[in-house]
Amino acid sequence: NAGVTQTPKFQVLKTGQSMTLQCAQDMNHEYMSWYRQDPGMGLRLIHYSVGAGITDQGEVPNGYNVSRSTTEDFPLRLLSAAPSQTSVYFCASSSLEWDSGANVLTFGAGSRLTVL
Amino acid sequence: AQSVTQLGSHVSVSEGALVLLRCNYSSSVPPYLFWYVQYPNQGLQLLLKYTSAATLVKGINGFEAEFKKSETSFHLTKPSAHMSDAAEYFCAVSYTGGFKTIFGAGTRLFVKA
Numbered sequence: 603n604a605g606v607t608q609t610p611k612f613q614v615l616k617t618g619q620s621m622t623l624q625c626a627q628d629m630n631h632e633y634m635s636w637y638r639q640d641p642g643m644g645l646r647l648i649h650y651s652v653g654a655g656i657t658d659q660g661e662v663p664n665g666y667n668v669s670r671s672t673t674e675d676f677p678l679r680l681l682s683a684a685p686s687q688t689s690v691y692f693c694a695s696s697s698l699e700w701d702s703g704a705n706v707l708t709f710g711a712g713s714r715l716t717v718l
Numbered sequence: 719a720q721s722v723t724q725l726g727s728h729v730s731v732s733e734g735a736l737v738l739l740r741c742n743y744s745s746s747v748p749p750y751l752f753w754y755v756q757y758p759n760q761g762l763q764l765l766l767k768y769t770s771a772a773t774l775v776k777g778i779n780g781f782e783a784e785f786k787k788s789e790t791s792f793h794l795t796k797p798s799a800h801m802s803d804a805a806e807y808f809c810a811v812s813y814t815g816g817f818k819t820i821f822g823a824g825t826r827l828f829v830k831a
Binding site (some may be wrong): 605606623632633635637642643644645646647650652657660692696698702703704705706707709710711712 | 821
């Protein structure tokens with residue numbers, strides 16, 4: 603059981619380039635989300651999805667696009683990278699626990715992105 | 719709106735000493751509260767969660783947290799620190815029926831020999 607798989611683990615981009623961070627989960631979770639982690643700021647929610655075909659913005663959505671065509675995949679696209687997008691990106695998935703209703707996240711290992 | 723405040727970006731303790739990491743939350747509805755741990759160069763993993771079943775919650779590796787509604791707090795404790803506890807700890811909040819999870823800024827725990 604692979605859990606949440608993120609690729610690539612490391613990426614260096616030049617300002618203005620585009621790229622896609624891939625995220626796949628094999629747990630049949632309804633909910634998937636993208637966070638960015640910056641020193642002293644914790645994890646900030648970029649975009650999230652509550653099911654295939656449904657996405658919504660989080661706290662810091664500007665400069666990022668997402669789509670959810672399947673339950674398993676939730677790619678994050680940077681259309682024109684900027685130095686301010688240098689960060690570590692985490693994908694997470696979950697379903698509400700049947701007994702408590704809590705949303706416990708399973709995280710990928712992270713993708714470290716540097717924009718020059 | 720939900721929010722989480724973690725007091726202290728860095729906490730340093732000696733091995734064997736009490737660990738106390740502070741978390742206060744803001745929520746207009748009954749919250750779910752979580753502590754996640756991140757070891758160096760890894761993703762986050764769940765340490766423990768509060769779901770209203772019990773106010774004192776026990777997690778992995780000897781950690782526990784107490785939900786205090788009157789203080790809007792969910793502080794994380796461990797009676798005796800171990801070198802392997804050195805990591806970054808994140809407090810998080812979500813709400814009944816909701817998927818969005820909001821994280822605090824994190825507290826890095828250092829354990830001295």
